[in-house]
Amino acid sequence: MSGLSRQSADAPEPHQQRDRDGLKMIPLWSVLLAVAGALVVLFFFNQHLPPLEHRRPGWMASHWMFVYTMVTAVASYILLLGYVSRDARRRGMPVALWMIVALMPGYIGGVVYFLLRQPIMIRCPNCTTELTAGVHFCPQCRFQLAPVCGQCFRGVQITDAFCSQCGHNTADDSAPARLRVYSD
Numbered sequence: 001m002s003g004l005s006r007q008s009a010d011a012p013e014p015h016q017q018r019d020r021d022g023l024k025m026i027p028l029w030s031v032l033l034a035v036a037g038a039l040v041v042l043f044f045f046n047q048h049l050p051p052l053e054h055r056r057p058g059w060m061a062s063h064w065m066f067v068y069t070m071v072t073a074v075a076s077y078i079l080l081l082g083y084v085s086r087d088a089r090r091r092g093m094p095v096a097l098w099m100i101v102a103l104m105p106g107y108i109g110g111v112v113y114f115l116l117r118q119p120i121m122i123r124c125p126n127c128t129t130e131l132t133a134g135v136h137f138c139p140q141c142r143f144q145l146a147p148v149c150g151q152c153f154r155g156v157q158i159t160d161a162f163c164s165q166c167g168h169n170t171a172d173d174s175a176p177a178r179l180r181v182y183s184d
Helices: 003-010 014-024 028-048 059-090 095-102 105-116
Strands: 121-123 130-132
Touching: 028 059, 059 095, 059 105, 095 105
Parallel strands: none
Antiparallel strands: 121 130
């Protein structure tokens, strides 16, 4: 078995890697605080709601639905704050400002954050210019960052044999060696 085949057999699937990276976006302090907040809310509402004089027949089902809703809301709010803190730092945005915005009630701050956040920036490996993710060529040095069709110059996947837009045979293109499809 060749080294490439052995390496690809040990590597995780792309969707598994994305899921693992997505979980790293929530810091440990946020997870621990969310668990603690959920337990506090669970204890508080279980002990204090409703008072004995207001309990009616069938109160238990609605009580537990309310408690579950409150526990979920508090935990997800704290996890959202943790995500915003790490994601804002990754995107080069002011963390303190976006944490304050995310504290807006009713998850409005989270919606505002996701609508206004900056794109993820990458650096050109050739000239270190900051670029938005998804570009195919560096505008400063013309370094090819991603594979493109040689005929229509639209982005293609590294494993595509033909362009999905124009049908051009991508094997005929003179792509840099680092962007060519590996074959056995």
